[in-house]
Amino acid sequence: MRVRAVRSPLSWRAAAPLSVLLVALSACGAAPDDPEPPAGAATSVSNCGVAVPTATPPARIFAAFHNGIEAVYALGAGDKLVGAAYLDNPLLPEYTAQFHPDQQKPAYYPEEYPSREEVLRLDPDFVVSGFTGAFTGEGLGTRAELRKIGIGSYLFTQYCPTADGEGQKSLADNDVSLDSVYADLTDLGRVLGAPTQADALVTRMKQTVADVEGKLAGVRRPRVAMLNRPGNGELRVFGTHDVATTIIEKAGGTQAFDDVPGRLTRIGTEELIKRRPDVIVVPACCGADVGPDDAQSVIDALRADPALANVPAITNNRVYAVTFAEITPGVRNAGAVANLAKLLHPERF
Amino acid sequence: MLAAVAVLAVAAAGSVLIGNETIGVRAALGTWLHPDGSDVQRIVEYLRVPRTLAGILAGAALGVAGGLLQGLTRNALAGPEVLGVNAGAALSVVLGIAVFGVDSFGGWIWFSFAGAAVTGTAVFVLGSLGRGGTSPVKLALAGAAATAMLGGLTTAITLLDLTTFNAYRYWSVGALTSADSAVIRTALPFLAVGAVLAAASARALDAFALGDDLARSLGHGLAAGRATAALAVVVLAGTAVALAGPIAFVGLTVPHMARALVGPAHRWLLAYSAVLAPIVLLGADILGRIVARPQELQAGIVTAIAGAPFFIILVRRRKLAEL
Numbered sequence: 001m002r003v004r005a006v007r008s009p010l011s012w013r014a015a016a017p018l019s020v021l022l023v024a025l026s027a028c029g030a031a032p033d034d035p036e037p038p039a040g041a042a043t044s045v046s047n048c049g050v051a052v053p054t055a056t057p058p059a060r061i062f063a064a065f066h067n068g069i070e071a072v073y074a075l076g077a078g079d080k081l082v083g084a085a086y087l088d089n090p091l092l093p094e095y096t097a098q099f100h101p102d103q104q105k106p107a108y109y110p111e112e113y114p115s116r117e118e119v120l121r122l123d124p125d126f127v128v129s130g131f132t133g134a135f136t137g138e139g140l141g142t143r144a145e146l147r148k149i150g151i152g153s154y155l156f157t158q159y160c161p162t163a164d165g166e167g168q169k170s171l172a173d174n175d176v177s178l179d180s181v182y183a184d185l186t187d188l189g190r191v192l193g194a195p196t197q198a199d200a201l202v203t204r205m206k207q208t209v210a211d212v213e214g215k216l217a218g219v220r221r222p223r224v225a226m227l228n229r230p231g232n233g234e235l236r237v238f239g240t241h242d243v244a245t246t247i248i249e250k251a252g253g254t255q256a257f258d259d260v261p262g263r264l265t266r267i268g269t270e271e272l273i274k275r276r277p278d279v280i281v282v283p284a285c286c287g288a289d290v291g292p293d294d295a296q297s298v299i300d301a302l303r304a305d306p307a308l309a310n311v312p313a314i315t316n317n318r319v320y321a322v323t324f325a326e327i328t329p330g331v332r333n334a335g336a337v338a339n340l341a342k343l344l345h346p347e348r349f
Numbered sequence: 350m351l352a353a354v355a356v357l358a359v360a361a362a363g364s365v366l367i368g369n370e371t372i373g374v375r376a377a378l379g380t381w382l383h384p385d386g387s388d389v390q391r392i393v394e395y396l397r398v399p400r401t402l403a404g405i406l407a408g409a410a411l412g413v414a415g416g417l418l419q420g421l422t423r424n425a426l427a428g429p430e431v432l433g434v435n436a437g438a439a440l441s442v443v444l445g446i447a448v449f450g451v452d453s454f455g456g457w458i459w460f461s462f463a464g465a466a467v468t469g470t471a472v473f474v475l476g477s478l479g480r481g482g483t484s485p486v487k488l489a490l491a492g493a494a495a496t497a498m499l500g501g502l503t504t505a506i507t508l509l510d511l512t513t514f515n516a517y518r519y520w521s522v523g524a525l526t527s528a529d530s531a532v533i534r535t536a537l538p539f540l541a542v543g544a545v546l547a548a549a550s551a552r553a554l555d556a557f558a559l560g561d562d563l564a565r566s567l568g569h570g571l572a573a574g575r576a577t578a579a580l581a582v583v584v585l586a587g588t589a590v591a592l593a594g595p596i597a598f599v600g601l602t603v604p605h606m607a608r609a610l611v612g613p614a615h616r617w618l619l620a621y622s623a624v625l626a627p628i629v630l631l632g633a634d635i636l637g638r639i640v641a642r643p644q645e646l647q648a649g650i651v652t653a654i655a656g657a658p659f660f661i662i663l664v665r666r667r668k669l670a671e672l
Contacts, residue, residue, distance in 0.1 A: 260643060268369060270396055
């Protein structure tokens with residue numbers, strides 16, 4: 001067994017949850033409510049406090065993180081993608097035909113984002129990021145800095161830090177509902193010059209989720225622990241203030257770690273025993289070649305751990321693999337809800 | 350000595366009983382005598398007991414290694430973490446993982462020994478170069494330089510190859526939870542050898558304390574005694590690092606506590622270090638379980654945070670006493 005199993009984002013993505021330790025569930029239920037402004041009225045969308053113009057769609061896009069890359073493809077702007085950093089799992093099949101890293105279409109960076117210079121060399125006029133950290137001085141530069149050199153930017157709002165991207169401290173206050181995902185895709189669609197495509201995409205996603213909810217009426221909700229175990233060492237759970245919890249709840253489960261905030265928060269084995277989850281879900285990560293099967297070694301180790309033998313999920317053999325990409329805010333979330341609902345409530349499908 | 354052992358027993362019992370879920374003495378004993386497959390039994394058997402044993406073994410090894418090094422170098426500031434031995438062992442393990450794909454404790458431990466031995470020797474040679482031969486300050490400086498350089502290399506490798514080192518990063522802080530009972534069984538014979546070597550070198554270390562010339566005139570083989578003690582340090586520190594990661598401050602501080610209790614004779618100094626160090630390490634581990642619930646702090650973080658001020662107090666008090 002190799003030590004590898006899960007790589008980098010689990011470590012440095014975990015930096016974000018560390019800053020989310022303060023519990024402040026204020027964003028629940030505050031859904032954005034202006035889906036359709038009159039045509040031609042708005043010339044920009046507001047994204048994490050930054051006005052992103054919609055008049056001229058970008059021509060050369062750099063996308064960081066799996067969800068950022070797939071959003072660009074889903075919105076029909078794949079031909080404008082000059083650079084892409086970091087896939088957590090294989091691309092969705094419908095996008096693979098456009099993805100040619102061997103021909104630098106786009107230039108692909110498998111391990112985190114490249115250096116600022118490397119990105120500027122690609123001469124992008126727009127950067128989309130699906131996760132925290134890209135728009136910082138240590139990353140690609142703050143959004144204000146990028147703007148000065150004529151590069152626009154969009155950040156998925158669940159990872160909105162302070163307006164210019166300097167601080168990463170207030171993620172706990174962000175809206176992690178699916179509505180925020182829909183709003184992101186709608187806004188990004190406007191920015192990329194594909195408002196109709198965005199609306200159609202969001203409609204499809206809402207339909208998928210509505211279908212699932214229809215089938216789950218009155219269902220008994222199992223306790224779900226979503227976690228990973230990098231290198232079969234420490235356990236790291238996907239807690240509250242994260243779209244993972246939204247997906248668990250929409251799929252007819254309850255979050256077993258409902259008082260543990262953040263993504264990939266470290267917990268001890270004893271804590272998992274104490275929570276007695278009915279189902280354990282392991283999101284496989286990370287790399288363009290890492291499918292759900294790659295979570296198998298983690299699942300096998302959990303099953304073989306004698307300390308966990310009484311955990312209902314282990315006893316009843318209900319440990320499942322999903323992809324990391326689907327539990328990150330983006331185009332896969334509706335499918336993720338359907339996928340998890342089938343695992344939690346097979347009798348309803 | 351009996352009192353110290355009693356305190357260690359209390360610490361070990363605390364380590365088994367206190368945690369995420371506090372377990373009663375009776376419940377713990379009951380499940381131990383009549384395994385019933387319950388959560389309590391599983392927690393005790395597969396989590397708390399291995400963790401406690403790892404703490405006792407790694408702690409004792411670090412404490413004795415620190416006492417040996419302080420005697421060996423006649424340097425109050427010596428310890429496996431000060432002379433670069435822990436850092437060398439850790440770098441060696443990282444290289445083992447990165448270059449040779451070693452992924453089991455049985456493999457790590459040899460890399461750990463090799464790293465400890467090479468670094469220890471290099472630091473000693475470096476500290477002995479130049480006029481005047483070995484001096485405590487030169488050794489400490491050489492050790493500090495080596496620790497900085499090796500630590501930097503370790504960080505560089507783990508940052509460059511994030512793929513390989515998720516498990517390592519956890520271990521690198523020092524934690525008692527990475528060792529299971531199989532690992533502990535593998536470590537036991539190595540620690541036994543280290544303990545025998547340490548005991549065998551106690552008299553020679555007492556002689557060194559008088560100075561090289563006097564020791565030689567009393568008929569002690571300096572080279573053989575030094576070599577035995579050095580080998581013991583390599584085996585003990587190497588095993589401890591492989592078991593629990595490069596835990597800081599235990600090897601440095603505990604021998605001072607022991608010295609304050611029983612004086613400078615190495616036979617007792619080392620024996621007390623072996624008992625006191627696990628108390629400190631288990632205490633740190635228990636504290637780490639309580640303060641950040643439902644998360645946990647690794648023992649290595651707690652010893653670093655709590656150990657530094659403690660050490661300063663210790664040094665200041667000793668100074669006062671000497672005045």
